[in-house]
Amino acid sequence: MLGLMQDRPLLISSLIEHAATYHPEREIVARTMEGTIHRTNYAEVHRRAKRVANALKTLDIDFSDRVGTLAWNTHRHLELYFGVSGSGAVLHTVNPRLFPEQIEYIINHAEDKVLFFDTTFAPLIEKLAPKLQSVRHFIAMTDRAHMPALDIPHLLCYEDLLAAQSEEYVWPEFDERSASSLCYTSGTTGNPKGVLYSHRSTVLHSLMECSPDTFGVCSSMCILLAVPMFHANAWGMPYATAMVGAKMVMPGPYLDGQSLYELMRDEGVTFSQAVPTVWLMLFQYLDQHPEIDMKKLGLKTIGVGGAATPRTMIERFERDFGADYVQGWGMTETSPIGVIGRLLPKHAGLSQEEQTSVKMKAGRAVWGVGLKIVGDDGKELPHDGVAYGHLYVRGPWIAGGYFKDEGGKVLDQDGWFPTGDIATVDADGYVQLVDRAKDVIKSGGEWISSIDLENTAIGHPAVQEAAIIAAPHPKWQERPLLLAVKRPGKDLTREELLQYLGERVAKWWVPDDVVFVSELPHTATGKLLKTKLREQFRDYRLPTA
Template sequence: MQALMMNSQLMISNILKHAEKNYPNREIVSVTADNPRHRYTYKDFAVRTRQLANALDALGAKFGDRIGTLAWNDYRHLELYYAISGSGMVCHTINPKLFPEQVNYIINHAEDRFIFVDVLVMPLIEALAAHLPNVETFIVLTNKANMPQTKLQNVLCYEELIADKSTEFEWPEFDENTASGMCYTSGTTGNPKGVVYSHRSTMLHAYAGALPDVTNSSGRETCLPIVPMFHVNAWGLPFGTVMTGTKLVMPGPKMGDGETLQNLIESENVSFSSGVPTIWLALLDYLDKSGKKIPSLSRVTVGGAACPRTIIERFKQQHNTMVYQGWGMTETSPLGTIFGLQPGMEAYTDEQITDLQTMQGRGVFGIEMRIVDEDNNELPWDGVAFGALKVRGPWVISGYYGMSQTPGEEGCPVDDKGWFDTGDVATINPDGYMQITDRTKDVIKSGGEWVSSIDIENAAVSHPAIAEAAAIGRYHPKWTERPLLVAVRKDDMQVTSAEILSFLTDKLHKWSLPDDVVFVDELPHTATGKLNKLALRKTFEDYEFPEAG
């Protein structure tokens, strides 16, 4: 028996239409290179997005074309998100912080026909333009008065491009499994791999992301998405917030500036925000130095890397802000898990709640997860066993762009049961709280035992003199590998290796204690802000522990 319900397609354009009709006066505030505080409404946003859709048609963009963006978090980038995908094209967001050769590879591999680029990223495009044979036109995201000087011939101004276009546009309807967005992984080995999102996966992800136990988006909230729109759809916030009528405050190129973030939070009454740990450390340090406050900020979501306990405690104790740590990947759109308290936990102490916050949280409906041993046997959720983390669901990748889509074949990321191997090692407790203990490639294997580099790092950064730390395995003649801690001291603070090792003694299992601590001026990071352990291992490839010297 078939149901008697309408079979409407899940279209990203429907979010825009809904927002315009139901939240026309909600604000979108942006910091841009040409305007320190641009402000307009959802109604204005919808009108300009239709003009942009007509402009894309006038440029000759066709259904299925990949259209690249190299831009920050602001209203113009948001217009691109909806106009490109809503027209049946693929919004290909590109990380401008990647190495130039990676950006070049990504644009050519995706076969982008048009590139929309922020003024501040123009030098990168000028350096690469001769190596991008498929790109027909570059559109600079600014107005005529602020157009940069350039020797490129095929360059247009965004505001001039859309100015004379009709404000009427009929959004097409098509199969919801049509590609809507594209983002390349930023792995440290090999070429980046293309992940292609659909209208269906994006819409389902937006529904899940807006749930009360996830972001709790609503028309009564104000969101500051610091996680960049150029990578994995800013964790879905550009869709979930517009869907629910949330006021948006976009930091533009100032996403790493503590002073700007504090000013935006206070002046625009921001209630929740999302970003990676390094962003929150910068904000917290600025607040400490300036004495300024963030009274409206009730909660922040942290992801992209393990959140140090000190961030959770500083937000809670100094600013009454709750930290919700989550986990996800480019391949999972990215929402996978997020922190949340269950009924019966009201009586927990602050210490017990913080313990849960340091974990990556519980699975969101739509994501199945399991952990398996080296023989692919499923392991129990007992908080003790740990193994390879696998996931599956309607917004999880089934294949990479241009690579095999057949499970079991080289290049296909899923097995014959549809499980995607995340490359993470995790444990899950009986209440469903998952904790990443390491990346498979970063696990330190010492004397037949696995040692978590993340546990070491989190313990190390809780020392008041340590700004950042990374743990890697280095050769040991007796134990094969032992942990080496590489740390960065905070400005004007002194601490010795012996003092750090002593500090860690009661915070780590004896076997997890590093055998040595080395101090450096800075640690290498990937373009998305994660520690680059591959580069660090290369730097210390000839390192010898003192007892092995």
């Protein structure tokens, strides 16, 4: 016997329609490509999203056709988020930080029929256009006055395109399991693979982001969207923000410390998320301006993900900003919420240092995401915080495979997705990442966590960034090699850093050598690019070897 509740499809169009109906005047602020501030609201975004949907009709975009974007966080990109998916087409957000060859591959693999782009990417578009086999129209996301002079066919102006369309449009209803958006992994090995989200998965993921045990997104918030909209749909925040009608502030291409600080100050930002490297740029700006009192900003919550966070970053946000720090873990394949690092009531009595230790974990299980860890033999391991193994997840916003079946079957026999991480899970559901399976160092048969070593090294006041890779050793097979970037104006020797680590980690974990470098390579999503480091230091000979 079935229940007697109404069955309405969970569609992305319902989010912007709700925002426009019940939060029409709630402000959306965006910094444009030219650096000026543009102000709009949910009612206007809704009207223009309908113009987008009508424009796609004139461009012969059908249901499930892919529509690509090479764009920053702006009001126009937000209009595409709702106009494209709401019409039944699939929004394909392309990461412009990838290599041109990867971008070419991704657009051709997705078979994008239309490509919207911000003017900062005009030279890239001109170079790639002849190689993009399926793209029928290129649309510059600007007005007529700022149109780039490009020698490419079928070039259109975004504002001209929308001006020619009506705001009258009825959002279609269709199966909520229909594809809504497409995002490719950063592809550190091999070609990037496409993760194809559905309307249902996106709306359920948005609901969870509004839960107090995750990010608690609500209408009273002013959210600075610092996570790029081409990175796992900006962690789903544009959808959750519309769901509740929160104020949204969009930085465009300007993610430097000064620009972010000015937006926080001028717009009254209370919540923001970003990868650690973005916050390091903010810290560098603040270090140059000690007269700034960050507590006056009124920032209440900072969300961090994409890479492990050092203790010093957590302590600085809570001490200098007076903000609650919330770490999360996820992947493109998890939409991306997997676990969120909120404290439990039983942690209230802990010291500040003890609470910070809990917050340094990847996060705690949330409803909708199941967790299990398995050993190399495939047997499931206990959630006791001690046993570590390969982390698997499953749930309604977890990928079941890749677009066009790239990589073949990825789930195990019970429908669990392998994350590629080594982790422990304790009885409360807190996940502690030990390492990426491909990055873990096996020394004399024992595992050494590069993540823990990197976080400890970054705790040194003279270290700005650190990476640990395995170097070959005749006796121990592998030993840790520390690659470190010094903070500007700071002096630090190899011996001083090794002594610092020796006082904080097990003796056999201490790296066998330190190499100071001017910078470390990163993936297109801000993570350390260890494949490049391993190649660069492939023949490095440790002094202990």
